[in-house]
Amino acid sequence: MPTIIDKLSETLAETLHLTSHKAEAEPKEEQVVEEYVEVNGTAAPSPAFEQSKVTVIYVLGGPGAGKGTQCALLVEDFGFCHLSAGDLLRAEQNREGSEFGQLIRSCIKEGQIVPMEVTLKLIENAVRAALGDENRKGAGWDDGKGRFLIDGFPRKMDQAIAFDAEVCLSSMVLFYTTTEDIMIERILERGKTSGREDDNMESIKKRFVTYRETTLPVIDYYTKLNKVASIDSSPVVEEVYAKTKGVVEKLFAGETVQNVTL
Numbered sequence: 001m002p003t004i005i006d007k008l009s010e011t012l013a014e015t016l017h018l019t020s021h022k023a024e025a026e027p028k029e030e031q032v033v034e035e036y037v038e039v040n041g042t043a044a045p046s047p048a049f050e051q052s053k054v055t056v057i058y059v060l061g062g063p064g065a066g067k068g069t070q071c072a073l074l075v076e077d078f079g080f081c082h083l084s085a086g087d088l089l090r091a092e093q094n095r096e097g098s099e100f101g102q103l104i105r106s107c108i109k110e111g112q113i114v115p116m117e118v119t120l121k122l123i124e125n126a127v128r129a130a131l132g133d134e135n136r137k138g139a140g141w142d143d144g145k146g147r148f149l150i151d152g153f154p155r156k157m158d159q160a161i162a163f164d165a166e167v168c169l170s171s172m173v174l175f176y177t178t179t180e181d182i183m184i185e186r187i188l189e190r191g192k193t194s195g196r197e198d199d200n201m202e203s204i205k206k207r208f209v210t211y212r213e214t215t216l217p218v219i220d221y222y223t224k225l226n227k228v229a230s231i232d233s234s235p236v237v238e239e240v241y242a243k244t245k246g247v248v249e250k251l252f253a254g255e256t257v258q259n260v261t262l
């Protein structure tokens with residue numbers, strides 16, 4: 001019997017023009033499979049994209065920590081496709097006819113997490129579109145391969161487990177850390193021109209609560225999986241980027257990913 005989530009996913013598939021296309025099964029990390037079974041009570045499916053072809057790096061950190069800024073630099077050096085979950089949600093919010101527009105707007109303003117089915121499908125669609133884009137060429141994009149920075153996601157455990165199991169097993173997490181005072185200062189400065197409805201003190205406070213209560217457990221989870229590079233993002237952009245670049249170079253050089261604090 002189909003669950004509510006199945007029905008919602010079906011609706012989403014139509015709404016977001018998603019066609020189901022699952023890749024051949026490939027070995028997945030045992031922990032991911034175990035977590036999936038525990039949460040869903042069903043066997044983990046095959047992910048839509050194989051980790052051997054598609055490199056996924058999650059980019060996490062508090063609001064305004066500097067994730068997007070570092071992603072833009074990584075795109076230039078490594079040819080990543082940068083997918084910001086927040087940007088995808090804002091685009092969906094503004095898409096004419098979207099049935100999720102109101103829900104997304106209110107979640108963003110309140111600093112809440114949009115139900116994961118919505119975000120997961122938006123990201124999966126964007127990954128599929130990038131992989132099918134013939135104009136994307138260069139290192140890491142031949143022969144059905146691709147490399148992605150998923151910025152600001154997963155922010156909640158259900159997203160982490162579902163994305164790793166159903167979409168693509170992530171390779172590592174870039175985790176940017178700094179103080180709340182610095183994050184507030186950066187967001188308020190950005191808010192002068194960003195036009196974002198959540199770049200104000202009231203929303204910031206709510207975003208911090210969600211970050212502490214809901215997103216930090218995701219970092220703990222990936223730390224247990226030994227996949228997290230924690231980088232202090234307090235210094236100037238160039239200094240933060242030098243560390244970031246070093247970590248990503250190691251990943252592409254085939255070095256085993258391990259927790260590291262820089």
Ligand SMILES: Nc1ncnc2c1ncn2[C@@H]1O[C@H](COP(=O)(O)OP(=O)(O)OP(=O)(O)O)[C@@H](O)[C@H]1O
Pocket residue numbers: 061062063064065066067068069070086152186187189190233234235236237238240
């Ligand atoms: N290392 C840095 N030093 C000073 N300012 C920075 C630094 N990194 C980013 N900024 C500035 O801080 C603001 C927030 O940065 P950015 O948008 O990259 O953060 P973010 O983590 O992606 O934020 P959010 O999660 O809210 O989308 C931007 O205006 C950016 O220019």
Ligand SMILES: O=c1ccn([C@@H]2O[C@H](COP(=O)(O)O)[C@@H](O)[C@H]2O)c(=O)[nH]1
Pocket residue numbers: 063064084085086087089107108109110111112113114115119151152153154155159198207
């Ligand atoms: O996976 C996600 C990512 C983001 N959101 C919502 O969007 C805002 C803004 O995100 P930024 O990364 O800061 O652009 C965030 O506060 C959430 O409300 C989400 O629901 N799920």
